[in-house]
Amino acid sequence: MVPGVRLVVLGKQGAGKGTQCVRLSHHYVVPHVSTGDMLRGEVKSRTPLGLRAKEQMDSGELIADELIMEMVGRRLSEGDTRARGFVLDGCPRTISQATELASLLLPDHLDLVIDLEVPTPLVLKRLASRRVCVDCGANYSVSSPPLSNWTCDVCGGEVIQRPDDTEDAIRRRLDLYEVQTAPLIDWYRSRDLLASVNGTGAPDVVTRRCVKAIELRRNAGSASRSTEPSSSPVEPETRDR
Numbered sequence: 001m002v003p004g005v006r007l008v009v010l011g012k013q014g015a016g017k018g019t020q021c022v023r024l025s026h027h028y029v030v031p032h033v034s035t036g037d038m039l040r041g042e043v044k045s046r047t048p049l050g051l052r053a054k055e056q057m058d059s060g061e062l063i064a065d066e067l068i069m070e071m072v073g074r075r076l077s078e079g080d081t082r083a084r085g086f087v088l089d090g091c092p093r094t095i096s097q098a099t100e101l102a103s104l105l106l107p108d109h110l111d112l113v114i115d116l117e118v119p120t121p122l123v124l125k126r127l128a129s130r131r132v133c134v135d136c137g138a139n140y141s142v143s144s145p146p147l148s149n150w151t152c153d154v155c156g157g158e159v160i161q162r163p164d165d166t167e168d169a170i171r172r173r174l175d176l177y178e179v180q181t182a183p184l185i186d187w188y189r190s191r192d193l194l195a196s197v198n199g200t201g202a203p204d205v206v207t208r209r210c211v212k213a214i215e216l217r218r219n220a221g222s223a224s225r226s227t228e229p230s231s232s233p234v235e236p237e238t239r240d241r
């Protein structure tokens with residue numbers, strides 16, 4: 001069994017984060033912790049958090065940092081994530097969430113943050129044709145639907161277009177990504193934690209690039225990492241095209 005990992009995957013909406021996070025969580029045998037999936041679960045169960053979050057999610061706005069980090073903190077304190085790690089998908093989305101995440105993990109640290117790079121015209125195309133299972137979150141597209149009449153191949157749930165995959169909400173989410181989330185790329189780079197990975201191409205190929213970036217990092221040794229900006233030169237990024 002491969003050793004666990006503590007991984008964050010960044011990338012624009014539609015960059016393929018969900019698909020890659022599931023694959024990486026299987027590869028490293030760690031839980032896939034997706035804040036979007038957790039929130040959609042809260043909405044579906046009509047919990048107080050879900051009822052508060054639904055409108056903001058549907059219009060593409062971000063949920064308050066404190067609510068997100070409380071939810072993430074609870075999940076990361078469970079036995080499975082403590083023991084082997086996690087693949088964190090959709091969080092952090094702001095510098096304040098990244099700071100809080102670093103303190104939640106102490107005395108441990110993230111192993112690596114992968115930035116999945118995909119050009120905006122391609123993510124727009126992917127988002128417009130994306131379809132998801134309402135029950136398990138499995139991803140499909142108009143050009144690659146489930147086998148039978150929009151019924152999920154994995155769990156039999158209904159496969160639909162996400163309520164926040166409308167043109168307006170997509171534009172809003174991409175704007176917020178640029179303003180709030182993209183600065184995290186430099187934030188993690190300055191802490192020597194970032195690997196940029198080309199996210200275009202077949203999912204298998206992208207997964208191999210991600211695993212290579214993680215293994216490169218592991219092999220480079222376990223030099224202790226600080227949550228403060230590093231003054232040492234930044235390692236070259238992994239760009240395997």
Ligand code: AMP
Pocket residue numbers: 013035036037039056057058060061062063064065068089090091092093097164173
């Ligand atoms: P996702 O599935 O990651 O695209 O997330 C769907 C929606 O959930 C986002 O558009 C936000 O409204 C909300 N959300 C998920 N993760 C976060 C986060 N880390 N911070 C704030 N809002 C979030």
